[in-house]
Amino acid sequence: MPNRATLTLMAIALAYFSATFPALAHTGEGYGGGFVAGFTHPILGWDHVAAMVAVGLWGAFLGAPAIWILPVVFPLVMAFGAVAGIIGIPVPAIETGIALSAVVLGLMIVFALKPPIWMSAVIVGAFAIFHGYAHGTELPATVNPFAYAVGFVISTGLLHLAGIAFGLLIRWPAGRVAVRGAGGLIAFAGIAFLSGVA
16 A cells, blocks of 8 residues: 555646646647757756755655655745746846755755754755746747746656655665765765866
């Protein structure tokens, strides 16, 4: 019988897909154009991938309710950051903020830090602004902004789910080591992004 964490993961995935795919059919773009550009934008940027997987990993490490709150907070706040980027509200140090998100979230996992849920949500939300802003400023001029946003929200959710799935290994001692090791790799990648190596 499925456990609570599995049911939560399934509910999150269903919420993403049921809320976004039907709406996309009314954009006039189909599944190409804006959707594809938005969907691939986070996946093709290793800095985005590292941080978004880290959100899922950290949520799994923290357990309920963080395992589902953090992957919901991130895309919601990210959408506001994207709007800020699209309309041109100035936000400084975007690339630095994105790189720092990988460093900070990776270190949270490495050191098994478990702040209160509200603080975890604030940390994740703050970094989501930088990621969303980057998505918004890189919106191609020829695509539908709504389809683009739907695309990057879905791919972000899938990256979170990948992190959660791997993070569930913490139930076993070796899995806990593997998850903390993954956090170390994410933090190291963030340092590489900051230094310009990656």
